Amino acid sequence: MKIAWFSPLPPKKSGIADFSSNVIPYLKKVSELSLFVEDYCPQYSFTKGCLVIPYVERDKIDWKVMEKLEDYDLVFFNMSNDFRFHSYAYELLLRFPGIVILHDYVLQFFYAGYYLIIKRNFSGYVEKFKELYSLDLVNAQSLKEGPSAVLNFLKKIYEDQSILQYPMNEEIISKSSCVITHSFFALEKIKKYNLSKPAFKLNLPFTLSEENIASLSQKNVLLSPHRGKEKLVAATFGYVLPNKAYESIFKVLQNSSFLQQNMEYWIIGGTFFWYNIHSLVKKYQLKNIVKVFDYQQPAQVIELLSQADICIALRAPTMGETSSSLLNMMLMAKPVVVLNSGWYKELPDDCVLKIDPCCVEKQLEEILLEAFEERQKLREIGIRAKEYILMYHTPYQYVENLIDCSQKLNIRSETK
Known part of the structure; x- marks a missing residue:
């Protein structure tokens, strides 16, 4: 079987690159695997035994790639919300339908980045929105504002959580021959409208x-030892984005003198200039409690997380995304606090600590205070979390199920 795989790969700093680097070893065991990449050289350790095919040169697609794709049994396009890593694959998908692995249900930010930054075409985004939803995104006044009108619109639908009504995934789904998603939350919505x-x-x-x-x-760092009188360490891991509810966490810390005196909160992950987490820490006067580590290499991430007593992985709002950073924290046997919504609601109740989206600050404070007296309970949750991940979320199982779904659908005949 010949497989074509479109995805960012290390050294690209992308969650999808990390995902691919773990499934590639199993994909190449069951196929002749070709990795289609843009104009960069992926790390050899991830590509050994595969055919690496660059399909972009000088910021343009080599459209001869479509002739090559005719020779493959299965063609996979990994798509996420990050326009930096999927814009060329998107353009190719529009002409050559393949199996789309949809890592994010909402693709609003992909399209905004694609049109406003890659294409420098503000009106292109406006027209695409109108094409999908038969709605005028901007009025005559906001049209004069240019790209800022789109950014203001995105901020509004993000904050009022109406963004799920306008996911802008319809075009990519319609062009695909099949869609693979990672949550029942997203699957049900896809099946309802497609x-x-x-x-x-x-x-x-x-x-x-x-x-x-x-x-x-x-x-032997899967469980942090009892720390006696040392401070309790809570940690959040992954790219620092506003929907990870940092302000709610900061409010909990600001309102509790006990937590301020007896715990630290570590933020581990890449930061962005347009979301200044350092200013937010200063605003809530938590510089002595909150430590921001920025992007860390995998070994450093493990070293830091191994010292955490509890992890916090909130997404508010959730937009149908799944979280590999959460899976990794669970694999390290860490008890993790999540919102009881979206994909996070689908996780077993005894493997994570779920809180109600309507009572985030109240319930988070209760969990953090209880953590000082319930260290053994936390460790037991972490152990169950690790066992669950090793049973149901391995790369081997993923590839086995991916190939099984694809072959049942006879995708080759549908894509040609």
């Missing part, structure tokens, strides 16, 4: 490498 489109839900695999997992076992 009745004839084959769609399946597979469990997202963890992205820690085998080397990192082996390192964890050797260091």
